[in-house]
Each structure stands twice: as structure tokens, then as C-alpha cells.
Amino acid sequence: MSKGAATKTAILDEAVSLASKVGFGALTIGQLAEQTQMSKSGLFAHFKSKEALQLETLERGRERFTDIVVRPTLVAPRGIQRVRALLENWLVWETEALEGGCVFVTASVEFDDQPGEMRDALVRNQTDWSEFIATVAGTAVSEGDFRPDVDPEQFAFAMLGLIYAFHHTARLLHDPQALGHVRGAFEQLIRASS
Amino acid sequence: MSKGAATKTAILDEAVSLASKVGFGALTIGQLAEQTQMSKSGLFAHFKSKEALQLETLERGRERFTDIVVRPTLVAPRGIQRVRALLENWLVWETEALEGGCVFVTASVEFDDQPGEMRDALVRNQTDWSEFIATVAGTAVSEGDFRPDVDPEQFAFAMLGLIYAFHHTARLLHDPQALGHVRGAFEQLIRASS
DNA sequence: GACTAAAAAGCACGACCGTGCCAATCTTGA
DNA sequence: TCAAGATTGGCACGGTCGTGCTTTTTAGTC
Numbered sequence: 001m002s003k004g005a006a007t008k009t010a011i012l013d014e015a016v017s018l019a020s021k022v023g024f025g026a027l028t029i030g031q032l033a034e035q036t037q038m039s040k041s042g043l044f045a046h047f048k049s050k051e052a053l054q055l056e057t058l059e060r061g062r063e064r065f066t067d068i069v070v071r072p073t074l075v076a077p078r079g080i081q082r083v084r085a086l087l088e089n090w091l092v093w094e095t096e097a098l099e100g101g102c103v104f105v106t107a108s109v110e111f112d113d114q115p116g117e118m119r120d121a122l123v124r125n126q127t128d129w130s131e132f133i134a135t136v137a138g139t140a141v142s143e144g145d146f147r148p149d150v151d152p153e154q155f156a157f158a159m160l161g162l163i164y165a166f167h168h169t170a171r172l173l174h175d176p177q178a179l180g181h182v183r184g185a186f187e188q189l190i191r192a193s194s
Numbered sequence: 195m196s197k198g199a200a201t202k203t204a205i206l207d208e209a210v211s212l213a214s215k216v217g218f219g220a221l222t223i224g225q226l227a228e229q230t231q232m233s234k235s236g237l238f239a240h241f242k243s244k245e246a247l248q249l250e251t252l253e254r255g256r257e258r259f260t261d262i263v264v265r266p267t268l269v270a271p272r273g274i275q276r277v278r279a280l281l282e283n284w285l286v287w288e289t290e291a292l293e294g295g296c297v298f299v300t301a302s303v304e305f306d307d308q309p310g311e312m313r314d315a316l317v318r319n320q321t322d323w324s325e326f327i328a329t330v331a332g333t334a335v336s337e338g339d340f341r342p343d344v345d346p347e348q349f350a351f352a353m354l355g356l357i358y359a360f361h362h363t364a365r366l367l368h369d370p371q372a373l374g375h376v377r378g379a380f381e382q383l384i385r386a387s388s
Numbered sequence: 389g390a391c392t393a394a395a396a397a398g399c400a401c402g403a404c405c406g407t408g409c410c411a412a413t414c415t416t417g418a
Numbered sequence: 419t420c421a422a423g424a425t426t427g428g429c430a431c432g433g434t435c436g437t438g439c440t441t442t443t444t445a446g447t448c
Binding site: 021022023025026099100101105106108109110111112113114119122123126127130151153154157158160161162163164165166167168169171172173177178181182184185188191192 | 215216217219220293294295299300302303304305306307308313316317320321324345347348351352354355356357358359360361362363365366367371372375376378379382385386
């Protein structure tokens with residue numbers, strides 16, 4: 001990896017961390033330069049615009065998410081075990097990966113009313129992700145762990161909701177019961193689907 | 195109501211609408227002045243700081259939320275009917291009240307990592323709200339509509355999650371199935387609690 | 389080690405930010 | 419009706435934003 005590429009990756013890692021805390025709108029080139037000990041113009045040269053920086057930051061977040069959630073989930077045995085692994089890996093992402101919490105939640109809220117490339121990229125991400133959850137749930141159906149009448153998309157919707165509830169409850173309220181609640185609700189969901 | 199108070203209310207209504215679209219951080223005094231056809235300084239004089247503007251905007255949002263969700267829910271008959279009314283009123287708030295979507299979701303994501311009065315106010319709001327949901331669910335238990343072993347807090351967590359899932363799915367993805375999914379998941383939750 | 393291309397910094401710009409001060413205008417109560 | 423006070427506007431400030439242009443420094447190749 002050339003020097004430039006290495007620097008860029010380091011910048012983007014810092015950008016993901018910063019965006020998770022303050023959001024993509026408040027992710028400022030000046031602050032990012034300060035954090036990475038670079039000059040504003042030196043940093044800016046790696047991206048040709050702020051929007052490009054935001055897009056590449058989002059993409060870097062996606063890579064990290066894949067490493068922490070998607071890949072480990074896919075090595076779990078097909079069926080309900082993989083569904084459980086999905087929850088646990090997702091909770092690792094929610095609690096340990098980024099100081100400021102999931103960047104996709106942040107970005108979704110910021111850009112859901114703002115047409116542009118960021119919004120488009122987010123729509124692709126979230127659509128893919130919903131489909132992934134539904135696929136994992138569908139596997140549990142075809143393996144016989146879930147009842148045949150379980151709608152994988154409906155399951156994905158409910159599971160998404162549990163993680164969102166955890167995200168908000170844990171981050172804003174610092175509720176120590178959040179983990180217990182999300183696991184409890186998940187077990188209820190599993191029971192209703194088995 | 196004095197002239198000043200009327201103007202202030204009009205400003206705050208516009209502020210709630212603007213914040214729902216762009217967020218509280220990007221809620222700028224200049225833009226708000228433009229939207230309300232006032233001078234920046236004339237508008238600013240009503241609030242002594244931007245933080246005060248944000249706080250009063252949040253409070254105005256809370257008033258509207260009370261009018262649209264809380265009060266109509268409390269006139270429904272105790273028990274499961276009130277639980278159902280809660281969902282429907284909440285969905286009205288989510289879909290019709292504000293062009294940019296629920297301001298509390300926006301604010302929560304923006305301030306969950308940012309200590310200050312905004313965060314404190316949000317924590318109070320969300321705590322109260324969770325308790326309200328739990329109380330309504332608890333009423334369904336004491337009325338015999340829900341099983342006695344249903345934990346109202348756990349129910350509130352799951353219901354919060356459903357609304358969050360709806361919020362994100364409907365706003366970002368414009369998924370026309372979002373309404374169906376949230377109602378379907380809600381019925382499943384009701385069934386599991388009855 | 390010299391040459392070249394890449395990377396980083398220096399510097400400046402116009403725009404907009406939040407905020408203060410002071411003058412003008414409008415409301416209100418006696 | 420008129421004075422007092424509340425409300426609004428004009429203007430300016432220091433700061434930060436994103437973004438170009440030019441120069442200096444660094445890294446990679448022969």
C-alpha cells in the first residue's frame with residue numbers, strides 16, 4: 001500500500017469514529033485535520049469535496065461492519081443458530097465497534113430528507129442489510145427451525161426494530177437494562193417464530 | 195397573548211418543522227429568520243442563545259406530541275383498546291405531524307453523545323415516554339387483557355423498537371410495506387402478550 | 389544519489405455562523 | 419393621546435466553514 005493510500009485509510013478510520021460521535025454533517029474537515037495532525041489542505045487533497053469525504057467515510061464504515069457482523073455471522077451453522085449469531089454480532093457492533101454508536105443510524109437520520117449521493121448510498125446499504133437479515137431468517141425457515149409461515153421480511157423488520165430500540169435506549173438513556181430487554185424481546189420473537 | 199409571544203410561537207413552530215428536516219445542529223438562525231421573514235437579530239432577540247432556541251424548539255415539539263399522541267390515547271378505554279390507540283396515534287405523529295419525521299428521533303441521535311442541557315432534556319422526555327408506554331401496557335395487564343406475567347417495561351421496549359423500525363424504514367427507504375410490517379409485528383406482540 | 393511524481397502544507401477567498409450593540413418602530417396601558 | 423416599554427431591524431465583530439492555487443517536502447524509481 002502506497003503512503004497516500006495508508007494515510008487515506010487512517011483518515012477515514014478517524015472520520016468514521018468522529019462521524020459516529022458528531023454526525024456526518026458536523027464532520028468537519030478542520031476538525032478531522034486536527035485529529036489526524038494534518039493540515040486542512042493536505043487532508044482535503046485526498047478527497048475532492050466534502051461529499052466525497054462523507055461517501056468514503058460511509059464506505060469505510062460498511063467495510064468495518066462487514067468484518068464485525070456479516071462475516072462472523074456467516075460462519076455460524078445455518079438455521080436458528082445463525083439467527084442468534086446475527087443478534088450477538090450485531091450487538092458487538094452496537095456496543096464495542098464505535099465510540100459514538102452505529103454510523104448508519106446516525107447517517108440515516110441525517111440524510112433521510114436530503115436527496116443526494118449520500119442518501120442513495122444509504123438506501124443501498126440499508127436495503128442490502130434488510131435483505132441479509134431476511135435471508136438469514138429464511139434459512140431458519142428452510143432448515144425447519146422456524147415455522148413455514150414465518151415471513152422473513154416481517155422477521156427482519158421486527159429484528160431491526162429491536163436493535164434500534166437498543167441503540168436509542170442504551171445510547172441516550174444509558175439504561176443498564178437495555179441489553180436484557182433486547183435479548184428478552186429477541187427470545188420472544190424467536191418463540192413466536194418457532 | 196401578547197404580540198411577542200405570538201411571534202415566538204410562530205417562530206418555534208417553524209423551528210420544529212425545520213429541525214425535523216435538517217436536525218437541531220443544522221437548524222440555523224439565519225435560515226430560520228429567512229423562513230419566518232424576520233431579521234436575524236430580531237429573531238435572535240427572542241432567545242438569548244442558540245442552545246435556548248434548541249431547547250424551546252424541543253419543548254414546542256413535546257407540546258405538539260402531547261396533543262397528537264398522549265391526550266387522544268388517554269381518552270380510549272383502559273386496557274388493550276388503549277394500547278391499540280397508542281399505536282395508531284403514534285403512527286399519526288410519525289406520518290402526518292411533521293414533514294421531516296419525529297424530532298425526538300432526530301434529536302436523540304444528534305445529542306446522545308453530547309453532554310449538555312439538550313441531552314438532559316431529551317433524557318427526561320424519553321424516560322417519561324417509556325414510562326407512559328409501560329403504564330398503558332400495565333393497564334392492559336391489570337384489566338386482564340394481557341397475561342399477568344407480561345412485563346410492561348419489556349413491552350414498552352418492544353413497542354419502541356417497532357416505531358423506530360417504522361421510522362427508519364418509511365423515511366429512508368420509502369418502503370410502502372412499512373405500515374403493514376409495523377401493524378403485523380404489533381399484532382404478533384399483542385398475541386404474545388395476551 | 390538524482391530525478392520525478394506524489395503528498396502535504398501555506399495561504400487566501402467568499403460565505404455563513406452565533407452574537408452583541410444601538411437605533412428605529414411598534415404595542416400597550418393609563 | 420402619549421409616554422414607556424417591548425419588539426424588531428441595521429450593522430459589525432471574530433470565527434469557522436469548504437475550497438481553490440501555489441509552493442515545499444517527501445516517497446519511489448532508475
